[in-house]
């Protein structure tokens with residue numbers, strides 16, 4: 487066991503991590519983006535300042551800033567302790583140490599909290615949860631989801647994964663998912679079934695290497711597009 491989590495944790499990443507996890511280009515930055523299960527990531531806060539058009543959706547957004555912060559600080563010590571105890575099982579290229587990892591997660595939630603109330607008023611943070619989204623067909627050009635699908639394969643079954651990805655593809659013309667590994671650092675047991683099922687429905691699925699990595703062999707992202 488590398489890391490054990492009873493439930494999905496409200497821990498988020500930064501804009502730089504999102505750019506690297508999803509191979510985002512300047513052109514992608516011009517698209518309307520839906521980030522699902524975005525939690526206390528600072529992608530929306532930082533990206534909005536750069537002119538990106540981002541909507542984040544997560545069940546966590548039913549809480550206020552203080553409650554979200556409290557949820558984060560209830561879990562972060564335990565996560566970092568588990569990482570410290572298993573530090574040989576992680577790749578220290580992006581972050582140099584568990585301490586730096588923690589600082590980065592704290593930076594992300596701090597930027598998120600500064601932006602959250604304003605972002606809620608601007609409808610940039612919306613309450614919602616997979617496998618159903620309250621958006622119109624093809625409302626967004628690009629859908630991103632990180633550290634939820636595949637990672638939590640032990641918590642959500644194959645049907646949930648299929649339904650959730652179908653729903654994201656209903657709402658977004660292209661969907662990118664990172665990582666493809668579970669919390670045990672193994673390829674998700676659902677990955678190849680999901681890919682085959684999507685290809686049978688006419689989608690193009692491509693596994694791309696990315697420059698972000700914390701889990702060993704965890705430098706791959708799934709890109710799903712409508713076949714031309």
Ligand SMILES: C[S@@+](CC[C@H](N)C(=O)[O-])C[C@H]1O[C@@H](n2cnc3c(N)ncnc32)[C@H](O)[C@@H]1O
Nearest residue numbers: 494497498499523524525527546615616632633
């Ligand atoms: C580990 S965080 C990832 C945050 C962000 N995507 C990142 O990578 O920095 C996982 C998020 O999934 C959210 N979540 C839990 N169940 C969900 C569901 N059914 N649909 C969408 N999001 C969900 C949690 O509230 C949490 O914020």
